[in-house]
Amino acid sequence: MRIYLFTLLLTGLVTFTTKAQQTLSGKIAAAKTQQPLIGATVSVPGTPTGTTTNSRGEFTLTLPFATDTITVSMLGYQVKYIQPDTLLNNALILLDVDARALQEVVITGYATNRPIQQTAASVGLLTPKELERYNTTSIVPALNTIPGVRMEERATASYRLSIRGSSLRAPFGVRNVKMYLNDIPLVEANGTLPLNLLDAGTIGRIEVLKGPAGSVYGAGTGGTVRLETVRPTAGESALEIGSMVGSYGLKRFTVTASTASETSGFLVRYAKQELDGYRQQSAMDRDAVLLTGQFYPSDKQIFTFHTYFSDLYYQLPGALTREQYESNPRAARQLNIDQKASLKLQGVNIGLAHQYQFNEHWRNNTSLFGVFSFLNNPFTMDYERNANQAFGGRTQTTYSTLLAERLIRFTLGGEFQHSFVNSRHYQNKVGEPGKLNFDDEVAADQGFVFAQAEADLPANFILTLGGSLNFLQYDLTRVSDADTSSNYLNRRPFNPQFSPRLGLLKVISPQLSAHGSISAGFSPPTDAETRPSDGSFNTRLQAERGLNYEVGLRGNALKQKLAFDIVGFWFQLNETIVSRTNAAGIVVFDNAGATRQQGIEAAVSYAFIQDSRKPITLLKVWSTYAYSHFRFREYRQNDSDFSGNKLTGTPPHVWLAGLDIESKPGFYANITTNYTSEIPLNDANTVYADSYFLVGARGGIRRRLGLKWQTEIYGGIDNALNKRYSLGNDLNGFGGRYFQAAPGRNYYVGLQIKYLISK
Known part of the structure; x- marks a missing residue:
């Protein structure tokens, strides 16, 4: 028993x-x-x-x-x-990468794919967490959290981007800063970049390489911005829709379809955004479509592609005098209203990239791209119609090996672009083209070859040495002229320019590293600067040349709860290009001798809580600060000597701070502040924009409903204190018209719904 x-x-x-x-x-x-x-x-x-x-x-x-x-x-x-x-x-x-572990946050710029803790350069990084702190209608506030970066909005959807004071003079788009979308050069045929073509919601990651980066990205004294679009999640097929409404007639709608497996992925997104605008004559309407995909035919190669189409229209309210701005900041310049000043831009950007790992030593990345756009721009006295096209390619080959058990990496590559723009200027007859003033054709060939060597040295030093040789030529042809009907050609070649870079980094410990670098930059004038809207050919305009020195310290402490990044730089720019507005409201350009730009940039964050098992999964405070001591060195204009004056358009102090909170039930909140000191608006330093302090917040809840549905409900407030400030001022504005008023207090609410078809 x-x-x-x-x-x-x-x-x-x-x-x-x-x-x-x-x-x-x-x-x-x-x-x-x-x-x-x-x-x-x-x-x-x-x-x-x-x-x-x-x-x-x-x-x-x-x-x-x-x-x-x-x-x-x-x-x-x-x-x-x-x-x-x-x-x-x-x-x-x-x-997902743990943002606290700096040694694991990989920087893809400089062709090294090293952790940021081992990158001998000043780099700003925005991941989806940072981008989602703000309203997804614009990337302006998110980019402005990076110390040393200033993005402005002169009119609704009219952006201007500056890195350490560069390119603030640009009347339209972005110049003097190289930009890439999914490793594809992103530029217009006239040498500028209309950032307004990009819908902020399609951007999933941003890297900003500050200062000249001549060893890999060629010409450019301001820096390089590398944008990555949103990508499908591996192993998931999903449909997603989103809707947002807000103050001043804001309406936004998005729909996304994506599918991805271990061998491929596709995503298509449509975004529609409308806005009546804070000011008179400041409405906008944009449609944008993104198609992106990746193929992984084998463990050795990756194909990626994207096609981005945008159809944009926005009105131009014009700058105000101080009296008009203080009396009624929502007003527009009457001449802009009478002449129906606006801009309509249709553009498509196409890119194809291939990465091949031959073996453990050799790797190649090659990309091809094309850009096509059409511009209609009735302004106060002029109506411009442009057809732009550009195409080109980029390739780089990397060889990696071990020498005495230390990593050595060599990179060799090049980039070339041919562009053509047909630009016709008419008289503006109340928003319609009138008599032809002149018809120009502008062709440009530009490119560079580059080489870089990187070596791990004894005592945990990392050395980077590189340089690029840059080529550029403009062919400016006046096809017809209202007065002479004559044809004539202006050819403007620029002598090849060599831009070197030397970087040295010391890994003091796994949690701390120090770096220093010396780099030179070359920035030629754009078509918009050599051929301004008054019909002249400014062939005497010289290219800018800059030399940058910087040292920095970055790391983390207190069990990775505290992260910090501090950089000091000294930058000297020769043949600085500055802008002024003539009596007709047309922006023209001159070389201004030299500038000296010195500054300190700092970013720090502390995570009180970062644990997905706790009720509060994230509680983090962060802050960034930039001090800019920028001065003209040798600058004379007619009988005026502006040497020693503050660089126009640059605030000496910018401080931001914020609080991020996330919880296990899905509730989250982001609170942000921005202090910007007064800004000189003319080269004589007699007119300043007032300092301002902004407060904003966004909050919501993300929840999963069953196995198939994911939802997010959110809302936010910008400029909560209803401060009056000018963002995107007209520098050296004629007739005292400097100020472009930014929106007052405004609200928004939105809803995202995602359905998982398979996972």
Whole structure:
């Protein structure tokens, strides 16, 4: 009898144990790159049961007993807690980078793909978390959180971008700053970049490389901005719609479809945005379509592509005098109203890129691109119609090897672009083209070759040495003229310019590094500057040349709760191009001798809580500060000597701070502040824009409803204190018209709904 009971008990125990055991399998990859993570840990909390992933990121785990939670972790990534049932079908698990671990935040600029802790340069980075602190109708407030970067909005959807004081003089778009979209050069044929073509909601990541980056990106004294569009999530097919309404007639609608597997991914997004505008004559209407995709034919190669189309219209209210601005900041200049000043721009950007890893030593990245756009721009006295086209390519080959067990990397490449613009200028007859004034054709060939060497040295030093040789030529042809009907050609070649860069970094510890660099930059005048709207050919305008020195310290402390990045720089710019407005309201340009630009930039954050298991999963404070001591060195205009004056358009102090809160139930809140000191508005430093202090907030809740639905409801307020300030001033404005009033207090609310077709 005892033997029978013991046998029955043993049989039951074995049966129970067998039923409790589960064999699970899956693959772990990085959420951003979708590349497998080797050595990631899969375990049961509080027990010795666990395993690690192999060279393909795969794992198999046998559970000896029932559990409702499995932990997936890896150094530098956020811990993920999942249910065992999700692993029954060999699931793909994606880990997000832990923003606290600076040594794991990879910077893709400078062709090195090194962690930011090992990058010998001043770099600003915006991930989706930083971008989502603000209203997705514009990237202006998010970019302005990077110290040393200033983005302005002169009119609704009319943007101007400056890095350390560069390109504030640009009357339209962005110049003197190189920009790339998904590693594809993003530029218009006339040498400027209309940022307003881009819908902020399509941007998923931004890297800003400050100062000359001649070793990899060629001409440009301001810096380089690398934009990445949103990408589909691996292993997921989904449909998503979003809607937003807000003050001053804001209406926004988006719809997105995406699908992705281990070998490919596609995403298409349509965005519609309308705004009546804070001021008179400041309405806007934009339609944008993004199609992007990736193919992974093998472990060695990646194909990516994007097509971006935008149809944009916005009105131009014009600048106000101080008296008009203080009396009624919502007013527009009467001449702009009478002449129906506006801008309509249709453009498409197409890019195709291929990455091939030949073996463990050799890798090549090659991209081809095309840009096409059409511009209609009735202004106060002039109606401009442009047809723009540009095409080109970029390639770089990298060789990596070990020498005395230390990494050595060599990069060689080049970039070329041919552009053509047909620009016709008419008299403006109340928003319609009148008599032809002149018809110009502008062709430009520009490009550069570059080389870079990078070496790990003894004592944890990293040395980078590189340079680029830049070429540029303009052909300016006047096809017809209202007065002479004669044809004539102006050819403007620029002598090849060499731009070197030297960087040295010391890894003091895994949590601290120091860096220094010397770099030179070359920035030729754009078509808009050599051929302003008054019909003249300013062929005497010289290219800018700059030399930059900088040192910095970055790292983290207190168990990675505290992160900091401090940089000091000294930049000297020769043949500085400055702008002024003539009596007809047309912006013209001159070289202004030289400027000296010195400054300090700092960013710091402290995460009181960053733990996905707690009710409050994130509680973080952050702050950035930029001090700019920018002065004209040698600048004379007629009988006036402006040497020693403050550089026009640059505030000496900019300080931002904020608070980020996230909770396990899905509630979140972001509170932000911005203090900007007074800004000189003319070269004589006799007129200043007042300082301002802004407060904004955004909050909402993200929830999953069942297995298929994800929702987000949010709302926010900008300029909560209803401060009057001017953002995007007209520098050296004729007739005292300097001020472009920014919106007062405004609100918005929105809803996002996502349906998971498969996962």
